Amino acid sequence: MSTEPAFPSHSDFIREIVAADRAAGKHAGRVVTRFPPEPNGYLHIGHAKSICLNFGIANEQPGGICHLRMDDTNPTTEDPEYVEAIQDDVRWLGFEWHDKIFFASDYFERLYEYAVTLIRKGLAYVDSLSADEMRRYRGTLTEPGQASPSRARSVEENLDLFRRMRACEFPDGTHVLRAKIDMASPNINLRDPVLYRIRHVAHYRTGTTWCIYPAYDFAHPLSDAMEGITHSICTLEFEDHRPLYDWVVEKCETPQRPQQIEFARLNISFTVMSKRKLLDLVERKQVDGWDDPRLPTLKGLRRRGFTSEALRAFCDAIGVAKREAVVEMQLLEHFVREDLNKRASRVMAVLRPLRLVIENYPEDEVEQLDAVNNPEDPSAGTRQVPFSRTIYIEQDDFKEDPPKQFFRLAMGREVRLRYAYIIKCVGLEKDPITGQVTELRCTYDPETKSGGPQAQRKVKATIHWVSAAHAVDAEIRLYESLLLTDPGKIPPDQDWIEHLNPHSLERLSACKVEPSLVSVSPGTRLQFERVGYFCADPDSSPGRLVFNRTVTLKDAWAKIEKAQVPR
RNA sequence: UGGGGGAUCGUCUAGCGGUAGGACGCCGGCCUUUGGAGCCGGCUACCUAGGUUCGAUUCCUAGUCCCCCAGCCA
Numbered sequence: 253m254s255t256e257p258a259f260p261s262h263s264d265f266i267r268e269i270v271a272a273d274r275a276a277g278k279h280a281g282r283v284v285t286r287f288p289p290e291p292n293g294y295l296h297i298g299h300a301k302s303i304c305l306n307f308g309i310a311n312e313q314p315g316g317i318c319h320l321r322m323d324d325t326n327p328t329t330e331d332p333e334y335v336e337a338i339q340d341d342v343r344w345l346g347f348e349w350h351d352k353i354f355f356a357s358d359y360f361e362r363l364y365e366y367a368v369t370l371i372r373k374g375l376a377y378v379d380s381l382s383a384d385e386m387r388r389y390r391g392t393l394t395e396p397g398q399a400s401p402s403r404a405r406s407v408e409e410n411l412d413l414f415r416r417m418r419a420c421e422f423p424d425g426t427h428v429l430r431a432k433i434d435m436a437s438p439n440i441n442l443r444d445p446v447l448y449r450i451r452h453v454a455h456y457r458t459g460t461t462w463c464i465y466p467a468y469d470f471a472h473p474l475s476d477a478m479e480g481i482t483h484s485i486c487t488l489e490f491e492d493h494r495p496l497y498d499w500v501v502e503k504c505e506t507p508q509r510p511q512q513i514e515f516a517r518l519n520i521s522f523t524v525m526s527k528r529k530l531l532d533l534v535e536r537k538q539v540d541g542w543d544d545p546r547l548p549t550l551k552g553l554r555r556r557g558f559t560s561e562a563l564r565a566f567c568d569a570i571g572v573a574k575r576e577a578v579v580e581m582q583l584l585e586h587f588v589r590e591d592l593n594k595r596a597s598r599v600m601a602v603l604r605p606l607r608l609v610i611e612n613y614p615e616d617e618v619e620q621l622d623a624v625n626n627p628e629d630p631s632a633g634t635r636q637v638p639f640s641r642t643i644y645i646e647q648d649d650f651k652e653d654p655p656k657q658f659f660r661l662a663m664g665r666e667v668r669l670r671y672a673y674i675i676k677c678v679g680l681e682k683d684p685i686t687g688q689v690t691e692l693r694c695t696y697d698p699e700t701k702s703g704g705p706q707a708q709r710k711v712k713a714t715i716h717w718v719s720a721a722h723a724v725d726a727e728i729r730l731y732e733s734l735l736l737t738d739p740g741k742i743p744p745d746q747d748w749i750e751h752l753n754p755h756s757l758e759r760l761s762a763c764k765v766e767p768s769l770v771s772v773s774p775g776t777r778l779q780f781e782r783v784g785y786f787c788a789d790p791d792s793s794p795g796r797l798v799f800n801r802t803v804t805l806k807d808a809w810a811k812i813e814k815a816q817v818p819r
Numbered sequence: 820u821g822g823g824g825g826a827u828c829g830u831c832u833a834g835c836g837g838u839a840g841g842a843c844g845c846c847g848g849c850c851u852u853u854g855g856a857g858c859c860g861g862c863u864a865c866c867u868a869g870g871u872u873c874g875a876u877u878c879c880u881a882g883u884c885c886c887c888c889a890g891c892c893a
Contacts, residue, residue: 261841261842262832262833262841263833264832288893289893290892292892292893323893325892326892326893328892329892379891382891383890383891387889387890390889391821391889392821392889393820393821393822393889394820394821397889425891427891438821438822439821439822439823439888440821440822440889441822441823441888441889443889446890446891448891449891465891467890467891468892468893469893472893488824488825488886488887489886489887489888489893490887490893491823491824491887492822492888493888494823516825516886521830527893569831569832569843570831570832570842571831571833571842572832573825573831573832574824574825575824575825575826575831575832575886576824576825576826576885576886576887577830577831577832578831579830579831579843580829580830580831580843582830582843582844583830583831583842583844585843586842586843586844587843589855589856593855594856598853598855627853627856628856657854659854668852669852670853672852674852707852708852710852711852712854713852713853714851714853714854715853716853779853779855781853781855782853782854782855783853783855805854805855806854806855806856807854807855808854808855809854811854
């Protein structure tokens with residue numbers, strides 16, 4: 253599906269800069285952006301914001317293009333598994349990089365040459381301080397740093413040492429290449445930042461060709477420049493690095509000078525977005541893997557049933573600015589509901605079944621009733637749903653002692669069975685030990701059949717149901733927020749894992765769904781009427797259906813009920 | 820206490836000297852064979868104090884608060 257993403261509904265400060273640059277003829281009027289993930293983890297919804305921004309801007313500009321670049325300069329954490337997953341996710345989101353996929357690791361040779369150039373100009377030197385010593389020499393936020401003894405090395409010596417670093421003559425940590433800028437700079441990033449470090453580790457793409465690897469601050473601006481990136485968009489924490497970014501491209505005299513622009517990263521309430529924390533969850537087995545539907549990873553959201561359209565609409569709605577923000581999860585949920593309301597077929601499913609026998613309905617009769625697939629989309633057609641004497645309804649739809657404003661079934665009360673008849677509750681059976689209601693006895697009014705003479709009779713509620721004899725068993729997984737606390741409010745001295753929501757996953761294994769779902773394929777998104785939106789999970793097999801709840805429907809009764817029982 | 824950023828409804832976000840708009844949320848109502856969807860109405864905001872100006876959320880000054888930076892991570 254190649255849905256070309258729609259233009260954003262609003263502009264933002266970055267788009268204004270881009271438009272102004274274009275109008276001024278800067279960069280020869282070209283617009284080239286890039287999305288530069290490091291393949292050391294899976295993409296999450298925070299990345300989606302960046303993807304929508306970078307690809308979005310490129311798509312809006314005539315001739316604009318957005319590169320996909322793997323920022324793979326650190327062999328210790330990167331893996332081709334992630335490269336694959338990243339490409340898959342960007343495509344799924346609906347964006348196309350055409351042939352513009354790049355790898356920072358492809359630039360290693362050229363980056364090395366740039367480093368040599370810097371050394372020749374006396375702007376970089378090999379330092380032999382240990383990491384520990386280097387930290388001490390760096391000074392603090394309020395005190396200037398001190399020059400390393402290596403800072404005085406001659407160009408020739410630096411050239412020789414750097415060549416030997418490349419030749420793998422030295423063990424890890426013995427030398428680094430540093431930019432020679434200003435050890436007294438109030439901006440710590442300018443106190444002779446490390447450009448290259450020694451790592452005797454095989455890189456997933458370059459193998460053992462290299463034992464020295466360029467640092468982000470060196471590789472990134474040059475990669476941008478070499479690719480002809482015009483606008484290098486990144487998050488706020490790199491603001492301090494901008495002078496260094498500019499220094500690198502200036503001193504390396506690249507033919508093209510990209511402009512770095514920073515924006516605030518996305519945060520969402522009650523979930524985590526940092527790679528470290530996501531990895532933590534996966535490794536500590538708090539979740540089922542990177543595609544656990546509780547995770548805000550693109551893989552997780554997809555498995556949960558989110559559509560890429562909903563995600564894009566969300567990214568458009570949250571805007572782009574420089575102020576730190578935490579977006580409420582409800583906004584995300586709003587956009588999935590909005591999208592799924594239009595496209596998801598309605599079906600009936602009972603999550604917590606309660607047996608109901610219609611006493612005056614013939615024992616062996618089965619009727620096929622017409623049901624609308626999607627009231628929002630007439631072209632979705634209708635289907636038939638079997639009805640019989642014994643059905644299951646939702647436990648929540650009956651109350652022995654109905655509170656005020658409870659419109660559903662109770663002793664002596666009537667409700668409509670969706671697409672079927674109006675029934676009246678005339679009796680019930682209980683478990684003698686627990687006192688739990690185990691079965692409802694009802695009567696039905698044959699005149700009230702959907703489309704029948706008394707079909708228009710008003711009752712206070714319509715409930716969903718599934719014929720007991722025809723129902724298909726299913727497991728349904730309900731999800732709630734991953735965290736009980738907003739991540740920003742967790743005291744740093746506490747293990748944030750302690751704040752995980754113990755009810756983030758609830759598995760219901762005795763669910764009953766209508767027979768039309770018997771061979772539903774994984775990934776199918778449905779609305780279970782009156783309950784929520786669900787997505788068939790890949791764990792489903794012909795004999796065992798599994799559904800994930802994407803999001804609940806808005807539930808007016810739940811709100812009333814909550815207000816009635818103030819705790 | 821160095822440097823870099825940021826402060827507008829509960830939450831995001833617009834506003835670019837002319838008197839605060841949108842979305843989510845929330846609260847009412849209508850409608851409804853999903854207490855869904857839809858429709859209608861309402862709610863709440865310019866960090867503070869001075870100044871400039873006929874007029875300041877926008878400009879100036881002084882504060883306050885929040886975030887980021889002392890990886891050979893990105």
